[in-house]
Amino acid sequence: xxxxxxxxxxxxxLALRWAPYGGVPSSEIWVAFGxxxxxxxxxxxxxxxxxxxxxxxxxxxxxxxHLVLRHFRSPAVGRxxxxxxxx
Numbered sequence: 463x464x465x466x467x468x469x470x471x472x473x474x475x476l477a478l479r480w481a482p483y484g485g486v487p488s489s490e491i492w493v494a495f496g497x498x499x500x501x502x503x504x505x506x507x508x509x510x511x512x513x514x515x516x517x518x519x520x521x522x523x524x525x526x527x528h529l530v531l532r533h534f535r536s537p538a539v540g541r542x543x544x545x546x547x548x549x
Contacts, residue, residue, distance in 0.1 A: 467513075470509045470514035471514055472494070473495070473509055474514065474526070476490065476494055477506055478526065481526060484529075499533065503534065506526060
């Protein structure tokens with residue numbers, strides 16, 4: 463699926479809405495975008511380096527960066543990634 467600027471803004475909006483609660487629940491990610499949490503947070507990390515994120519305040523950017531880091535430092539995510547690479 464090719465993302466558009468509108469998609470990027472929607473991803474940022476959803477992540478910002480859920481940031482105070484520790485991140486977007488996987489069920490919300492699936493309903494909104496039809497992707498796994500890993501794909502969502504990977505995409506979010508990419509978006510933070512694009513023009514779509516230029517309107518974020520420094521606090522918002524930092525909050526989203528922490529969400530991405532927290533997600534990929536999760537032991538469960540680490541185990542899933544390790545299992546994929548061992549196949």
